[in-house]
Amino acid sequence: MRVVVIGAGGQLGSEILKLTPEGVKVIGLTHEDIEIADLQNVKRVLHNLKPEVVINTAAFHKTDSCEEFPLRAFEVNLAGVKNLVDVCRKFGSVLLHISTDYVFDGKKAELREPYTEEDTPNPINVYGISKYAGELMVRNYLREHYIVRVASLYGKKGSKSKGGNFVLNILKKAKEGEDLRIVDDVFMSPTYTVDAAKEIWNLVLKRRPFGTYHITNGGYCSWYEFALEIFRLAGVKARVKPVSSSEFPRKAQIPRWTPLISVKGIRLRHWKEALREFLTKFTP
Numbered sequence: 001m002r003v004v005v006i007g008a009g010g011q012l013g014s015e016i017l018k019l020t021p022e023g024v025k026v027i028g029l030t031h032e033d034i035e036i037a038d039l040q041n042v043k044r045v046l047h048n049l050k051p052e053v054v055i056n057t058a059a060f061h062k063t064d065s066c067e068e069f070p071l072r073a074f075e076v077n078l079a080g081v082k083n084l085v086d087v088c089r090k091f092g093s094v095l096l097h098i099s100t101d102y103v104f105d106g107k108k109a110e111l112r113e114p115y116t117e118e119d120t121p122n123p124i125n126v127y128g129i130s131k132y133a134g135e136l137m138v139r140n141y142l143r144e145h146y147i148v149r150v151a152s153l154y155g156k157k158g159s160k161s162k163g164g165n166f167v168l169n170i171l172k173k174a175k176e177g178e179d180l181r182i183v184d185d186v187f188m189s190p191t192y193t194v195d196a197a198k199e200i201w202n203l204v205l206k207r208r209p210f211g212t213y214h215i216t217n218g219g220y221c222s223w224y225e226f227a228l229e230i231f232r233l234a235g236v237k238a239r240v241k242p243v244s245s246s247e248f249p250r251k252a253q254i255p256r257w258t259p260l261i262s263v264k265g266i267r268l269r270h271w272k273e274a275l276r277e278f279l280t281k282f283t284p
């Protein structure tokens with residue numbers, strides 16, 4: 001099987017590449033190799049590679065920057081995805097496209113239940129709207145697709161565009177003696193890139209039915225609870241105070257409740273177990 005991974009220099013893309021199963025020929029494309037917002041470029045690069053599967057992790061996903069530069073958000077997260085759809089249709093390739101928990105509005109907080117693949121998205125910021133538009137493009141224009149929603153990723157590499165990830169960043173700050181104020185009213189499913197990458201390969205190799213999948217570690221927590229667990233497992237003493245998200249005004253409106261769960265048989269280990277392994281294997 002010949003697979004192309006777009007966004008190969010990024011946090012998730014690099015892990016997918018690293019965990020390539022035996023027998024798969026994988027080609028990683030960084031932003032230097034391909035610009036998904038440029039159709040001619042996409043055609044030229046993918047024509048030469050003729051992949052059976054394209055995995056797209058590339059996105060414009062700094063949430064506040066998307067509010068400032070909405071056209072760029074739609075250029076990458078919608079038009080860029082449309083370009084991939086067009087080329088996949090032409091070459092008969094399967095497209096596995098990465099999406100986000102931010103397609104949801106957070107109103108399921110009333111039920112205290114995680115969002116499933118069957119819930120209807122209703123994004124409340126430009127990032128989420130542009131990613132949902134990308135999802136619709138894939139879902140409605142390409143039969144042979146997987147849309148994989150992930151959330152709150154952390155891994156060894158850190159997100160390139162976001163400048164690291166929550167785990168790496170707060171450990172660094174705590175070690176530097178900074179007093180930390182972390183929001184305790186925003187809930188999500190923290191997800192280890194290694195676990196997400198393994199499950200992404202499973203979808204493709206086991207030829208699971210095409211469609212939309214939630215791939216996150218089990219359970220959920222607030223960012224504050226996540227921080228406490230990070231410090232506990234890392235054995236780091238930190239001065240950390242829970243605060244309301246209203247103390248951190250942002251350009252983008254942030255959904256306060258986006259835990260995800262799968263009703264399609266995807267079960268990853270609990271987020272605390274995954275975090276323990278990450279911090280054991282890799283001490284930042």
Ligand SMILES: NC(=O)c1ccc[n+]([C@@H]2O[C@H](COP(=O)([O-])OP(=O)(O)OC[C@H]3O[C@@H](n4cnc5c(N)ncnc54)[C@H](OP(=O)(O)O)[C@@H]3O)[C@@H](O)[C@H]2O)c1
Nearest residue numbers: 007009010011012031035036058059100152153159160161
């Ligand atoms: N990080 C999270 O917590 C999170 C949560 C939910 C969903 N997601 C989704 O997960 C995916 C991967 O996230 P990540 O944390 O791995 O991000 P990342 O580290 O920023 O990786 C994305 C990669 O895509 C490249 N890229 C950006 N724009 C591109 C374009 N127009 N053409 C080609 N390549 C481009 C980036 O290169 P440059 O940096 O050089 O531009 C970067 O290497 C994204 O689709 C995101 O929406 C992430």
